[in-house]
Amino acid sequence: MQxxxxxxLLLLPGYLVSAQDNKDKKDSTRLPGTRALxxxxxxxxxxxxxxKAKGASLTPIDAVxxxxxxxxxxxxxxxxxxxxxxxxxxxxxxxxxTSYETKQFIxxxxxxxxxxxxxxxxxxxxxxxxxxxxGILFSSGGYSALYGQAMSSALIMESVDMPExxxxxxxxFPANIGTGFQKLGKGSRSxxxxxxxxxxxxxxxxxxxxxxDYFSGPEYLDGNANFRIRTGKTGILKFYTNxxxxxxxxxxxxxxxxxxxxxxxxxxxxxxxxxxYRTALTDKWKVDVSAAxxxxxxxxxxxxxxxxxxxVILHEEPYQYxxxxxxxxxxxxxxxxxxxxxxxxxxxxxxxxxxxxxNDKGVTNDxxxxxxxxxxxxxxxxxxxxxxxxAAKAGARLEHSTxxxxxxxxxxxxxxxxxxxxxxxxxxxxxxxxxxxxEFMYYNRNLTFSSATHYVLNYTRKENNRFFRVEAYYKxxxxxxxxxxxxxxxxxxxxxGIELFFRDKKTIRNLDYWIxxxxxxxxxxxxxxPYELKPTFAAPHTATIAIKKSFPDINAYVNVSxxxxxxRPYYDIRFNVPDNKWQVYDDGTTKNxxxxxxxxxxxxxxxxxxxxxxxxxxAFGVNNLLGTKQVFGYNYSFDGSRKVPMTLPxxxxxxxxFFMNFGIDRTNDILDxx
Amino acid sequence: MRTIMITLLALVMAYTTxxxxxxxxxxxxxxxxxxxxxxxDYEALEKTFxxxxxxxxxxxxxxxxxxxxxxxxxxxxxDDGERIEPYSxxxxxxxxxxxxxxxxxxxxxxxxxxxxxxxxxxxxxxFINPMTYGRQYGSLSQKHLEQxxxxxxxxxxxxxxxxWVKYYTPKLWGGDKQRAKQLAEESLxxxxxxxxxxxxxxxxxxxxxxxxKIK
Numbered sequence: 001m002q003x004x005x006x007x008x009l010l011l012l013p014g015y016l017v018s019a020q021d022n023k024d025k026k027d028s029t030r031l032p033g034t035r036a037l038x039x040x041x042x043x044x045x046x047x048x049x050x051x052k053a054k055g056a057s058l059t060p061i062d063a064v065x066x067x068x069x070x071x072x073x074x075x076x077x078x079x080x081x082x083x084x085x086x087x088x089x090x091x092x093x094x095x096x097x098t099s100y101e102t103k104q105f106i107x108x109x110x111x112x113x114x115x116x117x118x119x120x121x122x123x124x125x126x127x128x129x130x131x132x133x134x135g136i137l138f139s140s141g142g143y144s145a146l147y148g149q150a151m152s153s154a155l156i157m158e159s160v161d162m163p164e165x166x167x168x169x170x171x172x173f174p175a176n177i178g179t180g181f182q183k184l185g186k187g188s189r190s191x192x193x194x195x196x197x198x199x200x201x202x203x204x205x206x207x208x209x210x211x212x213d214y215f216s217g218p219e220y221l222d223g224n225a226n227f228r229i230r231t232g233k234t235g236i237l238k239f240y241t242n243x244x245x246x247x248x249x250x251x252x253x254x255x256x257x258x259x260x261x262x263x264x265x266x267x268x269x270x271x272x273x274x275x276x277y278r279t280a281l282t283d284k285w286k287v288d289v290s291a292a293x294x295x296x297x298x299x300x301x302x303x304x305x306x307x308x309x310x311x312v313i314l315h316e317e318p319y320q321y322x323x324x325x326x327x328x329x330x331x332x333x334x335x336x337x338x339x340x341x342x343x344x345x346x347x348x349x350x351x352x353x354x355x356x357x358x359n360d361k362g363v364t365n366d367x368x369x370x371x372x373x374x375x376x377x378x379x380x381x382x383x384x385x386x387x388x389x390x391a392a393k394a395g396a397r398l399e400h401s402t403x404x405x406x407x408x409x410x411x412x413x414x415x416x417x418x419x420x421x422x423x424x425x426x427x428x429x430x431x432x433x434x435x436x437x438x439e440f441m442y443y444n445r446n447l448t449f450s451s452a453t454h455y456v457l458n459y460t461r462k463e464n465n466r467f468f469r470v471e472a473y474y475k476x477x478x479x480x481x482x483x484x485x486x487x488x489x490x491x492x493x494x495x496x497g498i499e500l501f502f503r504d505k506k507t508i509r510n511l512d513y514w515i516x517x518x519x520x521x522x523x524x525x526x527x528x529x530p531y532e533l534k535p536t537f538a539a540p541h542t543a544t545i546a547i548k549k550s551f552p553d554i555n556a557y558v559n560v561s562x563x564x565x566x567x568r569p570y571y572d573i574r575f576n577v578p579d580n581k582w583q584v585y586d587d588g589t590t591k592n593x594x595x596x597x598x599x600x601x602x603x604x605x606x607x608x609x610x611x612x613x614x615x616x617x618x619a620f621g622v623n624n625l626l627g628t629k630q631v632f633g634y635n636y637s638f639d640g641s642r643k644v645p646m647t648l649p650x651x652x653x654x655x656x657x658f659f660m661n662f663g664i665d666r667t668n669d670i671l672d673x674x
Numbered sequence: 675m676r677t678i679m680i681t682l683l684a685l686v687m688a689y690t691t692x693x694x695x696x697x698x699x700x701x702x703x704x705x706x707x708x709x710x711x712x713x714x715d716y717e718a719l720e721k722t723f724x725x726x727x728x729x730x731x732x733x734x735x736x737x738x739x740x741x742x743x744x745x746x747x748x749x750x751x752x753d754d755g756e757r758i759e760p761y762s763x764x765x766x767x768x769x770x771x772x773x774x775x776x777x778x779x780x781x782x783x784x785x786x787x788x789x790x791x792x793x794x795x796x797x798x799x800x801f802i803n804p805m806t807y808g809r810q811y812g813s814l815s816q817k818h819l820e821q822x823x824x825x826x827x828x829x830x831x832x833x834x835x836x837x838w839v840k841y842y843t844p845k846l847w848g849g850d851k852q853r854a855k856q857l858a859e860e861s862l863x864x865x866x867x868x869x870x871x872x873x874x875x876x877x878x879x880x881x882x883x884x885x886x887k888i889k
Contacts, residue, residue, distance in 0.1 A: 054802045055755030061805055164809065422756075464754045506753045552844030603846060 040391045040418040042383075044426030045142035045456045045471070047080050047501075051134040056467035056503045062512070063138075064130040066546045067561040068597030068623045072126035073136065073155065074102075074114065078563070079546045081471070081499035081516040082140035082153075085565040085593055086537055088632040088646045090115040090123045093537045094140045095475060096495030096522030097152025097452070100437055104155040105147060106133075107238065107276040108336050109292035110356065116220060116246040117268035117298045121632075121646050122212070127222060127244045127270065129195075133157040140499075141454040141473050142428025145381045145395030145412040146338065146350060151434045151452040151477070161236055162188050162228055169195075173657030175204040194225040210649045215309075216249025216265060234286075235279030245269045254304060255637045255644055256318055263303035271295040286340040288352075294332040301325050318638035328362035328369065350395075351380035358403075360438055369442050373403035375435065381412070389418040399433060399449075403441050406448050408433045414456075422463055428456040436481045436489075448489050450479045465506040467514075472498045480526035485580050493524025493532060510550045518542040528573050530582040536633050539565040539593070555617075559599040567592050572636040572643070585640045590633060596625040606660065620656040627651040700726055700736060704872050707739065713750050716743040724768065734775040734784060735872055741768035742791045742876070748798025755802045762802070765795035786826035787874045793818040793835055815839075831877045833861035837884055855888045 049058035069076035074092045077083055084093040091099025091114075104111040106128075116124040130136075135158035137143075143154045163182040171178045180195025200219040222244040229237045249265035276290035304312045304322040313323055338352035356375040363369065381395030397410040414428035433449040441447060458471035473496065480491025503514035520540055523532040545562040572586035599621035606616045624630070629651065634643040703722045710716055720743035727736035744765030748758050769792040776784050796815035800808050819839070822832040837857035843849030862881040869875035 051806050053806050054759065055757075057756075057803070059803065059805045462756045465756075550844075552846070552849075555844070555846045 040385075040389055040416050040424065042391050042393045042414045042416040042426060042428075043424070043460060044414050044416070044428035044458050045454070045473070046137055046139040047077075049136040049138070055462055056465045056505050057462065058503075060131075060133050060136050062548075063136055065548070065559060067559040067599040067621065068595070069130075070123075070125055070623075071130060072115070073104075073128075073130040073133075073157075074126065075123075076130065077138050077155070079514075079516065079544045079561055080138060080140075081469075081501050081518045081542075081544075083518075083542075084520075084537055084539060085542055085544075085563050085595070086632070087123065087593070087595075087630055087648060088121050089118065090126075092153060092155070094153035095473065095497060096493070096520060096524065096535065096538050098535075098537060101150060101152035101434065101452075102155065103147075103150035103153075104157065106157050106240075106274060107159055108146075108288060108290045108338065108354075109274050109276070109334050110149075110332075111272060112294050112330075112332050113270050113272070113296050116244070116248075116270075117266045117300070119248050119250070119266060120264060122248075122649050124246075124248075125220065127242060127272070129224070132159050132240070134160045141475065142412070142414055142430050142456045143432075144393065145379045145397040145410070145430075146352070148377055148379075148397050148399055148410065148432070149356075149375070149434050151432045151450060152475075159238060159240060161238070162191050162230075163193065167661060169659065169661040171657060171659035173655055175199055175201050175655075176657075188230075190227070190229045192225070192227040194223070196223045197221075208650050208652075208654065211647070212250035212252050212649060213261075214248070214250045215263070217247040219248075220244065220246045231277075232279065235277065237275075237277045239273075239275050241271070241273045243269075243271045251305065254322070255635055255642060256639075259306065260312060261305045261307075262322065263301075263305055265299075265301045265303075267299045269295075269297045284342050286342075288336075288338040288340070290334075290336045292334045294330070296330040296332070297328070299325075299327045324365055326362070326364040328360055328364065331357075331359045333357045345385055346383075347385055348383040349380070350382070351378075353378040358438070360442070364439075364442070371403070371438060371442050373401055373435070373438075373441070375399065375401045375403075391416045401435055401449070403445070404435060404448055408449050408451075421461075423459060423461040426456070426458045426460070428454065430454050440481050440483075444487055446488065447481070448479055450477070450481065450489065450491075452477050465504070467501070467503040469501040470498070472496075477524060477526075480524060482525070483527055484575075491524065491526035491529075493522065493526065495520065495522035495524075495538075497521060510552065511547070512549075513545065513547040516542075516544045528575075528582045530573070530584060533571065533584070534569045536568055536570055539568045541566040555603045557601045557603070559601075561597045563593070563595050565593040568633060570633040572634075572640050574636075574640065586636070586643070588634075590631045590645075593630055593632075594628055595623075595630070596628075597621070597623045598625050615662075616658065616660040618656075618658050621654070623653040624648065624651060698872075700733075700739075700872050704739065705870075707743070708869070708876070710743075710746075713747050716746045716750070719743050720747070720764075724764075727768070727771075732775060734772040734788070737768045737772035737775065738788055738791060738874070741765045741772065741788075741795060744768065745791055745794035745798055748795065748801060751798075752801045758798050758802050762795055762798045765798070766792070769795055782825045783829070786822040786829045786832060789818045789822035789825065790829060790832045790835055793822060793832075797835075797839075828864060830861040830864035830881075831874065833857050833864070834877050834881050834884070837861060837881070841884060841888065851888055855885065858884045858888070 047058060049060045049063040051059060053059045064073055064076045066076045066079045074090065077092060078085060082094050086093050089099065092102040093099055094102055104114050111128065114128065115126050118124055137156040139154045147154045147156060163184055166182060166184045168181040176197060176199040178195065178197035180193065182191060182193035184191045198221050202214065205214055224242040226240045231237060246268045251261045251263050254260040254262040272294050274290065274292040278288040280286045302322060302324045304319060306312050311323065314320065334354060334356050336354035338350055341349040343349060354377050358373040360371040361369055377397060377399045379395060379397040381393060384392045384394065386392055392415045395412045400407045410431045410433055412430035414426060417425045431451055431453050433451045435449060436447050453476045454473060456471060456473045458469060460469045475495040477493040479489035480493060482488060482490040497518065497520040500517040501514065505512045520538055522538050523534055525532045542565045547560045549558045567589040569587065569589055571584050573582055573584055576583040601617055601619040603617035630648050632646040634645055636643050703719055707719050710719055720740050723736045723740035723743060727740055730736060744761040747761045751757050769788055772788045773785065793815045796811045796818065799811035819832060819835055822829060837854045840850050840857060841854035858881045861877060865878050
């Protein structure tokens with residue numbers, strides 16, 4: 001989809017990053033000629049993409065402009081080690097975890113519904129523009145005590161403060177139209193902006209044949225607005241609101257009957273509103289306060305229809321479950337406060353608390369749902385410099401949920417040791433608790449937190465605009481959710497693996513590339529797995545390459561990504577009624593997955609004689625360039641006699657369009673030195 | 675006989691140079707600076723210059739040269755973004771210190787020199803990571819270069835920095851390799867053939883290096 005593509009392309013050359021707030025603090029005590037020591041910073045388990053990135057460290061733009069990312073941060077991060085190449089579903093599957101085990105946070109607040117409501121077998125797009133962030137921390141293990149409720153991975157994002165300057169933009173692609181503006185106030189003390197985009201895929205789908213037969217949409221509408229106000233010397237108040245709706249309806253052949261079709265319709269409305277404030281209280285104290293309210297309303301209907309499009313209601317198995325209606329409204333609110341106390345020698349103490357309120361009501365499968373949960377957490381964490389070359393981050397998190405009626409304490413610890421050569425070893429340990437998915441808590445009030453214990457060891461070395469990283473980990477899952485016959489927290493599992501990352505910006509001029517390799521060994525007993533199995537969302541070997549090449553003499557940018565994943569396991573798991581247990585009736589491994597994505601952008605001002613040169617261009621791209629037939633797994637018929645591969649909705653995805661941006665004058669401040 | 679005379683003369687000259695060196699550590703350091711090429715050379719000189727700066731306190735030249743050494747180190751580390759920051763930060767402080775020691779009305783030429791170096795120092799900040807530092811420090815670098823040119827349009831070192839920027843900036847953002855060549859040649863023409871003394875006189879080597887790249 002072309003949502004936000006404008007920003008993707010605008011930022012593709014990588015120069016337009018909104019890097020405000022990086023005015024370095026003056027260290028007035030330092031004598032001229034003396035050097036600040038290279039500080040050791042703890043970095044086990046995490047990839048940090050920051051607007052302060054040096055050398056070959058990632059910037060947010062590097063992270064989100066990987067070809068084939070569909071302007072979805074979670075898709076983009078699949079080019080980093082630890083993440084699985086999952087093509088049939090949105091979200092991040094990290095180190096043997098499900099996408100539910102990865103949580104996204106914006107300025108401390110949980111983004112509970114990052115993507116449009118799920119559609120079986122088809123990845124749905126992200127709601128939030130990934131270019132909103134000046135910092136993205138992708139933790140695949142051992143993250144800070146300031147965050148919780150994510151067993152596998154936390155995606156911690158920090159929104160930009162002020163835009164560079166006032167600007168307006170417009171983009172037009174066959175399936176998407178978007179416009180927006182940002183207005184910067186006097187002295188960069190305040191700003192506000194809004195944007196709107198609408199996407200309707202039906203026209204595109206008429207030209208590029210899709211596997212499902214869409215009877216509604218797919219269409220997506222999204223509007224967002226923001227304001228930011230500086231207060232005093234150090235304070236900033238930020239507000240962001242995003243409202244979106246989607247409508248996707250499709251028919252697929254019914255797996256149990258050749259004559260019938262299975263319909264799936266989902267309509268979603270969502271609003272995410274976040275207000276945050278941060279300020280220094282004194283030289284030594286800082287405070288971050290944030291509040292968020294999320295509204296989500298999803299209506300899902302499945303149906304069985306005949307050739308004339310008429311609904312068919314059959315009462316025998318398995319057809320009696322095929323006409324279903326679900327409607328759930330969720331209200332989710334969060335309040336959070338974090339104090340930071342800076343101690344001598346760059347040691348830092350952070351502590352605070354947060355509260356999450358969840359209220360779901362609606363109808364699923366003819367039963368009424370009413371669910372409320374109050375989750376409270378308190379946390380503290382210290383950054384300690386044990387020696388010049390040893391740093392530690394130690395913390396703990398206390399959590400209580402009213403729905404589970406349980407208290408838990410999660411310790412977190414990471415240590416970094418810097419070598420003389422410049423390389424660094426990092427160690428991390430932590431326990432990560434997470435509430436079961438709400439759909440399990442709706443019906444069962446005797447559940448407890450699931451948990452994962454992480455052990456991470458990594459080595460990084462950054463030199464000469466090259467970045468090498470190797471990481472090994474072991475992870476133990478406890479109290480995973482099992483469904484009937486013994487519903488509860490009876491599941492468990494483990495994951496272990498080794499991951500490599502190498503990035504090189506130096507060797508070839510104007511070429512930036514990175515290579516990753518992920519080895520994963522994981523088994524788990526959860527949900528309907530009869531015993532510990534290799535889960536269907538885990539491939540043992542994954543490799544990715546991301547390449548960005550610029551041709552400054554012709555103003556062109558080429559962006560290629562490649563991913564390979566060894567086959568994933570699949571199963572036909574059905575309930576064996578006489579034995580009263582789940583049973584694997586068939587299993588196998590899919591063929592290997594490999595994909596090449598290509599994006600090309602050509603930048604040129606359309607109005608060369610205007611006083612304010614516009615910043616515009618043309619872009620095109622193809623995802624799955626080689627048209628490789630992908631198999632993500634198999635769906636089985638009710639009796640196991642038929643299996644149907646899960647594959648892409650179309651063999652390739654194309655886009656072409658143009659975009660314009662006014663008001664950004666950047667002559668002479670860009671350097672092409674890489 | 676002739677050989678002996680020359681040898682004697684050389685000895686006398688060497689002696690006077692040595693004594694001149696011991697009398698003026700700044701001159702000694704500047705002489706070494708003219709031959710410096712590696713990061714190690716510039717690091718050692720930066721220490722010397724900042725040492726002189728601290729002992730003299732009110733002289734702008736030692737600060738200026740210390741900042742220049744830091745800028746040169748940044749340029750040599752251009753492809754190693756991880757290492758540049760401490761040099762760049764020191765260079766910024768030293769250049770600002772030099773500016774504060776100059777009289778804004780009477781020492782325009784000197785201020786042009788320092789602003790040229792400060793422009794280079796900010797340029798090294800861009801090398802740390804053009805994507806994250808480019809926008810802010812690129813414009814700061816440009817701002818100080820403009821100031822230098824305004825204070826002294828004939829300054830060959832400001833012309834060199836301008837040539838460098840024109841050479842390395844992509845076309846879309848105003849880069850122009852032929853213009854870079856012109857500027858570097860202009861700069862070279864304004865530089866004296868041989869240079870001595872403590873006043874800023876660097877630039878010949880830099881101009882020639884840049885011109886060698888432009889065909």
